[in-house]
Amino acid sequence: MKTVFHLVQSDEQGRKTTLTIADNLTEDDTVEMEAIAVVAQADGAEPVTAGGTGSEQVESLLEKGVSVKVCSNTMELKELDESDLVDGVETVSSGAAELTRLQADDYAYVRP
Structure with a gap:
């Protein structure tokens, strides 16, 4: 199983x-996860x-x-560079496109 979480909340x-x-x-040992994003x-x-609330x-x-990914459009809007990110976070062309790609690759979509 594969799951993608959409992190978009303002609060x-x-x-x-x-x-x-x-x-x-x-x-959760009751489910065998192939990938989580x-x-x-x-x-x-x-x-x-880096240093943002929740970065830990x-x-x-x-x-x-x-796998943690961030929308490059958001980065541009917020005037962020890759050097501003937590090490290991990947940039993607757009959040919507990445969510669409992952769902096409059988990821379950979760937006709490």
Whole structure:
């Protein structure tokens, strides 16, 4: 099974909840996960920035093998460079396109 989480919330608690649910999935022994991804865009990009609120959760997910991606359109809008990101976060052409690609590749879509 493969799952992608859409990290787009503007409120800190909503972002934390999404990242916590992704983390919980890495720990769930009742399901065999082939891959877990998080796609951040809009205000959901805050945790993928180095030192951003929630960046520790993102670092932990990366250490567990979760793929974390951020929308390049969001980066441009927020005037972020790749050097502003948590190490290991990948940039993608657009959040919507990446979510579409992953769902076409049989990822289940979750947006808490």
